[in-house]
Amino acid sequence: MNSxxxxxxxxSASPRPSLLRxxxxxxxxxxxxxxSLLGDWMSFVAVSLLALGGEGGGVVALALVMxxxxxxxxxxxxxxxxxxxRLDRRWLLVATSVVQGALTVAMLGAAVLGSVxxxxxxxxxxxxxGALRLPAQSAVxxxxxxxxxxxxxxxxxxxxxxxxxxxxxxxxxxxxxxxPAAALALDAASFGLSALFLWGLPPMVAxxxxxxxxxxxxxxxxxxxxxxxxxxxxxxxxxxxxxLAKTPVHLANGGALLLLNLVAAERAFAGTAALTLGVLQCxxxxxxxxxxxxxxxxxxxxxxxxxxxxxxxxxxxxxxAAFSVTGHAAALIAVALVWGLGSGxxxxxxSAEIQRLSPDRFVGRLSAIDNLVLTVGLCATSxxxxxxxxxxxxxxxxxxxxxxxxxxxxxxxxxxxxxxxxAVRGQGAAEAAAETEALSLRHGTERR
Numbered sequence: 187m188n189s190x191x192x193x194x195x196x197x198s199a200s201p202r203p204s205l206l207r208x209x210x211x212x213x214x215x216x217x218x219x220x221x222s223l224l225g226d227w228m229s230f231v232a233v234s235l236l237a238l239g240g241e242g243g244g245v246v247a248l249a250l251v252m253x254x255x256x257x258x259x260x261x262x263x264x265x266x267x268x269x270x271x272r273l274d275r276r277w278l279l280v281a282t283s284v285v286q287g288a289l290t291v292a293m294l295g296a297a298v299l300g301s302v303x304x305x306x307x308x309x310x311x312x313x314x315x316g317a318l319r320l321p322a323q324s325a326v327x328x329x330x331x332x333x334x335x336x337x338x339x340x341x342x343x344x345x346x347x348x349x350x351x352x353x354x355x356x357x358x359x360x361x362x363x364x365x366p367a368a369a370l371a372l373d374a375a376s377f378g379l380s381a382l383f384l385w386g387l388p389p390m391v392a393x394x395x396x397x398x399x400x401x402x403x404x405x406x407x408x409x410x411x412x413x414x415x416x417x418x419x420x421x422x423x424x425x426x427x428x429x430l431a432k433t434p435v436h437l438a439n440g441g442a443l444l445l446l447n448l449v450a451a452e453r454a455f456a457g458t459a460a461l462t463l464g465v466l467q468c469x470x471x472x473x474x475x476x477x478x479x480x481x482x483x484x485x486x487x488x489x490x491x492x493x494x495x496x497x498x499x500x501x502x503x504x505x506x507a508a509f510s511v512t513g514h515a516a517a518l519i520a521v522a523l524v525w526g527l528g529s530g531x532x533x534x535x536x537s538a539e540i541q542r543l544s545p546d547r548f549v550g551r552l553s554a555i556d557n558l559v560l561t562v563g564l565c566a567t568s569x570x571x572x573x574x575x576x577x578x579x580x581x582x583x584x585x586x587x588x589x590x591x592x593x594x595x596x597x598x599x600x601x602x603x604x605x606x607x608x609a610v611r612g613q614g615a616a617e618a619a620a621e622t623e624a625l626s627l628r629h630g631t632e633r634r
Contacts, residue, residue, distance in 0.1 A: 205338050211330040211387055212339060215323075218383035219346060222283070225376025227354025228361055228369045229290065258314040260561035263321070267554025268411045270321040271547055272403070275390040279326065280381050282319040286312050287377030294370040317557075324537060324553040328546050329390045336541050337485060340534040341478040348475025348530070352468045392547045415551035418544075423607040424492070427599075428539035429556045431495050434596035435502050435532050436560040440567030441588025442506040442525070446470075448581040455515035466522050473526020478534035480527065485535070495535040499596060501528030503589060510585035567591055 206213050269278060289312040296304035331339045361369045419426045450463035481494050505525035512518055536556070544552050571584030 218380040221376045222380040223350035225373035229373035258317045262317040263554040263558035266318045267321045267551035270550025275322045276387045278322045283381040290374040297366045321550040321553040325550040344478040345475035351471040425543040431536035432560040434592040437563040438592030440564040441571035441584040445585040470522040470526040473523045474530030477527035477530035481531035498531035510582040
């Protein structure tokens with residue numbers, strides 16, 4: 187769909203309808219995400235209550251829950267990226283929705299039988315299937331909106347995630363009071379409805395990369411295909427910058443999210459730990475929706491995308507530092523909002539840059555690499571922070587560990603990117619000089 191380009195002057199002459207109105211295929215993708223996210227967050231509350239059952243398991247156990255929720259995204263990211271670039275992306279999204287729905291029905295059965303272990307195993311399995319759809323979701327945007335609409339589309343997606351996070355958490359708390367089965371039944375239905383919305387999309391095979399050999403061929407080529415995508419980004423520093431932009435922020439987020447849970451349990455300013463955690467997470471989630479809108483507005487006013495992403499990263503770092511030292515309830519809420527603003531803007535701006543700068547045949551794999559490195563970083567600082575907290579007994583050290591790792595990673599990546607840019611410029615200059623010399627020699631031969 188990105189083959190056409192519109193005249194900027196014509197676009198500014200008359201106001202255009204909203205992106206959701208003028209792009210019906212994007213609207214289908216958006217509606218599928220609404221129902222899927224709503225169901226996910228409702229069942230998340232139910233499964234958490236079922237798993238806890240009364241007594242907690244300590245700080246490390248809390249970190250393991252967070253890792254278990256995110257780890258499949260890292261484990262299956264390379265496979266997911268290759269599948270997204272080799273297969274029909276529409277088919278991949280529909281198939282994963284159907285399988286996730288079936289696994290949720292199995293979770294419902296396990297919950298009715300009271301088998302917590304079976305529920306947790308099925309949660310991991312469902313998260314693993316969900317990991318296969320993440321790169322495809324990012325790649326599909328290239329097919330349903332124009333290139334100059336990618337920022338707006340990503341901002342809408344981020345805002346939708348934030349709203350569904352808050353609504354789903356609240357609805358999940360109410361429905362879970364009736365028992366986990368009710369929330370899981372609604373979640374299973376949400377996957378079916380999501381698949382129906384996606385079914386109406388046209389085939390979406392990567393441009394210049396026809397489906398070749400099916401799933402088995404794609405799985406056999408994972409290592410080679412991921413290496414080719416990494417080399418493509420490595421030779422293009424602006425694209426490499428976008429692929430690595432989220433990792434420093436998520437290194438910081440890993441330790442800080444652990445601290446957020448501990449603060450809710452220790453201070454419980456909303457009456458109970460559960461309500462306090464819900465308030466802080468909802469406020470942070472609201473920030474992740476508003477932050478991208480602010481970032482997009484600044485880019486449209488002339489701010490360079492990489493500068494906006496840098497500002498968003500340092501806003502996140504500053505907010506996490508403030509969160510680790512403040513104790514007042516109002517200050518915690520305000521800082522959580524700023525934290526979400528920075529983190530959400532960083533996510534959307536870097537995702538839009540990957541989609542804009544990457545050829546369609548690589549965008550799934552580069553989105554997978556992006557997801558892989560940020561998830562590994564998040565899990566590493568979550569576990570490392572938990573071990574440190576249990577040893578020293580100070581909750582704030584988890585956030586400071588993550589924050590230190592994030593800042594060091596950001597500084598290191600910027601140093602590496604500058605060196606890569608200089609090397610690429612030098613290589614380009616050498617190739618141009620060699621071409622000029624070859625032309626001179628050829629012309630000299632012709633004159634003789």
